[in-house]
Structures are given as C-alpha cells and as structure tokens.
Amino acid sequence: MKNREQFSGNLTIIMAMAGSAIGLGNIWRFPYIVGEYGGAAFIIIYFLACLIIALPIFFAESVIGRRGGMDTFGSMKKLAPGSKWYKVGMLTIISPIIILSYYSVVGGWSIHYLLESFGGALGQETGHFGEFISSVEAPILAHTVFIALVAAIVLAGVKKGIEKFSKYTMPVLFILILVTVIYSLTLPGAGRGVSYLVKPDFSKLTAQAFTAAVGQAFFSLSLGVGTVLTYASYMRKKDNMLLSGVGTASFDLIFALLAGFAVMPAVFAAGLSPASGPGVVFETLPYIFSKMGSGAAWITICVSGIFFLAVLMAALTSAISMLEVGVAYLVEEKHLKRSRAVLYLSLFAWSVGLLCSLSFGPLADVTILGNSIFDFLDKLCSNWLLPFGGLLFTIFVGWKMPSADVLEEFSNNGKKPLNVRLYPALRILMRYVAPIGIMIIFLNSILGDLS
Ligand code: PFF
Numbered sequence: 001m002k003n004r005e006q007f008s009g010n011l012t013i014i015m016a017m018a019g020s021a022i023g024l025g026n027i028w029r030f031p032y033i034v035g036e037y038g039g040a041a042f043i044i045i046y047f048l049a050c051l052i053i054a055l056p057i058f059f060a061e062s063v064i065g066r067r068g069g070m071d072t073f074g075s076m077k078k079l080a081p082g083s084k085w086y087k088v089g090m091l092t093i094i095s096p097i098i099i100l101s102y103y104s105v106v107g108g109w110s111i112h113y114l115l116e117s118f119g120g121a122l123g124q125e126t127g128h129f130g131e132f133i134s135s136v137e138a139p140i141l142a143h144t145v146f147i148a149l150v151a152a153i154v155l156a157g158v159k160k161g162i163e164k165f166s167k168y169t170m171p172v173l174f175i176l177i178l179v180t181v182i183y184s185l186t187l188p189g190a191g192r193g194v195s196y197l198v199k200p201d202f203s204k205l206t207a208q209a210f211t212a213a214v215g216q217a218f219f220s221l222s223l224g225v226g227t228v229l230t231y232a233s234y235m236r237k238k239d240n241m242l243l244s245g246v247g248t249a250s251f252d253l254i255f256a257l258l259a260g261f262a263v264m265p266a267v268f269a270a271g272l273s274p275a276s277g278p279g280v281v282f283e284t285l286p287y288i289f290s291k292m293g294s295g296a297a298w299i300t301i302c303v304s305g306i307f308f309l310a311v312l313m314a315a316l317t318s319a320i321s322m323l324e325v326g327v328a329y330l331v332e333e334k335h336l337k338r339s340r341a342v343l344y345l346s347l348f349a350w351s352v353g354l355l356c357s358l359s360f361g362p363l364a365d366v367t368i369l370g371n372s373i374f375d376f377l378d379k380l381c382s383n384w385l386l387p388f389g390g391l392l393f394t395i396f397v398g399w400k401m402p403s404a405d406v407l408e409e410f411s412n413n414g415k416k417p418l419n420v421r422l423y424p425a426l427r428i429l430m431r432y433v434a435p436i437g438i439m440i441i442f443l444n445s446i447l448g449d450l451s
Contacts, residue, residue, distance in 0.1 A: 038204025092226025
C-alpha cells in the first residue's frame, strides 16, 4: 500500500481534532441545551460526562486508530483478525455521512447569514429565519455551496487540506468568538445572562438532563462515528495521545462556554427565554445585535458578520472530518481514487441533505416516528448511533484487546510516564464506567420514547 499521509505533530493533531470537535454543536446546540436544562448546573454534569464517559471513549478510538493505522474496517481487522469486529466499520460509514447531510444544511444557513450580515439585511425583522429555512432555492443553494467547500478541502488531502485548513482556522475562530463575547457582554441587561451561566439551578437536573449531557458530549467530541479513530490513524507513533485527547476536550469545552457567553447575555438582554430552542442563534442574535447594540450601524454589521463567519468556519472543520472517515474507507478498503471517493460521498450527503432542507418547507408534513426528516436524522445520530458506536469501541478496547497492547499504545511503549500512571484509572473507565453509563442512557431514552 502507498505510504499513508500523517499529521505533522502534536499541535496539528490537536488543531485537526479540535477542528472536528468544535462546530455547530458548540455554537448552535450547546447554548440552547444549557438553556433548557438549568444553566450552570447542566454545565457541571456536562463536564463530568466529558471526563468519565466521553474522554475514555476518545482514548479508546485513538488507541484503535493509531495501532491499527487504517480506516475503521482495516484497523479492526488488523487488531482482531478472524473476528467479526470489523463490521463496526459499517456504522462509521453510515453515521458520519448522515450527520454530514443535515449538518451541511445548517452550515449552508451560516453562509447565507454571513452574506446577509455584510449586505446589512439582517436584523431588520425576526420572522426572517422561519421564512428563509422554509423556502426552497436559497437554503438548497447554500447547502450545495457548503458541501462543495467541504469536498474541496477533503480532496486536497490530509496534510494539504485538513491539516492546513484547521491549523489556520482554529486560532482565528477563537478570536472571532471572543469579539462576539465582548460585544454581547456590553449589551444592556447582559448581566442576567452571565449569572444564568454561572449560578447553578440543581432543581432542573432531571434524568433527561443527564441523557442530554452525555448526548451532547458525544456529539461535541465527534465520538462513536470513527472520526477520532481515523484522525488518530494519521498520528505519528511518537505523539502523545493523552495530550491530544485532553487538549481537544479542553478546547472544545472552552469554546462551548465562550459560545454560551456570546449567546446567553444577548438572549437575556432581549428579554427572551434561555430555552428558546435551536432557532436562537440564527433568529434572535442578528436581531438582538442590530436592535440593542450600541455603536454605529457598521459595528453591528461587523459583529453579526464576525459571528456567522465563526459559525461557518467551525462548521467546515467539523464537516471535513465527517467526510474523511468514509473517504479513508473507500480509498483503503475499496481502492477508489480519492477524488472519486470524495465525489460519491459528497453527492450522497448532498442528496439526503436536500430532503433535510426541504423538511423545513414543502416536506414539513413528512414525518418519521413523529419527527421531521431533519429532526429524525439528528435524533437517530446523537441519541442512538453515536453512543452505540462509542459503546462498541470502548468494549473492544476494554474487553477484547489485551490490556498490555492498550497500555503500550496509550503510553508510547512506556515512554510517557504520566500516561502509564493514569492507565489503571482509564482502564476502569473504559471497561465499566463508560459502557454502563451509555447503557443507562439508552434505557432512559427508550423509557422516554415509550412514555
Ligand atoms: N463535533 C461536531 C460539533 O460539535 O459540531 C459535530 C460532529 C463532527 C459530529 C464530526 C460527528 C462527527 F463525526
């Protein structure tokens, strides 16, 4: 086989992995879920979910990816020859492409809103968002442009495409969100949004809140779909897995909190409910910025533009990781040219995405198990496919792989003393805590769906 490409070092791996992790999940999902489940109290359990369930799974995927050195199928076949474990690969072909299809619809919205911000057309009225997403041509055009951008970056390859794009985008992204936070904090009445995020309300911590915390941790760290596994397979043997995992999770959490501080003060400043739902980012922010902000019109236009540029960049670095999983599979297992693999998969995601986009308009009446097409696919992935994939990965590493092999991979052959010291605790988390946690979540979802 041809030499595989590799990321250049620890920092670039963290940038690429954080690029995958930080996305619409942080900016669009995290603030409204925090809003729904009691602000600071939810943030505390979210942190715990990341630490004891999500991170161990992140390491499980990293161990499989780097030790196997291939896509999910190839890595599993190599690590468990003769067994059926490689079939987990199917899940990692299906899940990321489904996510890509609806994710790129929202990615398209951010392109549209970015252009409108600079055209000065945003913020004039609040009904704009509903009208836009239920129309046909404009969102589909934006979705098409978004997928084309994703395909172009992935086509350029691991180093020249994914690594380069993430390396430059991630620092800029942090600056953009910081500017938005500062502006948001200066809005009149912003203080209530801040105290909402820092003062815990434990009465809202229901079983649903725990399920949502774990689901969000999975989605946000891109777990259970093979992206971490695939990116880890491009990691050099001498790089430190503990560092890339903790680094990625820390950046992801910091970014989610920053997004919370960008969105919540603005929501409170406008007297809206913190639980106004998914529309909050697209519908209310531009309106709030333009109606309530102080300063000349050009400042509000710039802040809106900066905010939607941040949304777009975050969405792009995540979307490329979704496409790369399937591309790695088609190239390595089916021996397709990279260009063909990119073309087939992006066309597929684009077509399913069309249905998702139309499900806000002409196809709004089409429901699957009581959900619109878009919502059904989102719930299917975040509540079921991602945790299920994560469960299989952690069982594989915790119960199927010899412990000595896992330790060897996790600690670079014993060369990383801290990794060696932490391994016994990690092993308990991978074998017991994470799988049991996920099963409880499943049970809770099943009971929730039945009731
Ligand atoms: N982690 C991304 C976000 O928070 O927006 C979403 C995501 C990316 C999910 C990649 C799954 C994936 F494979």
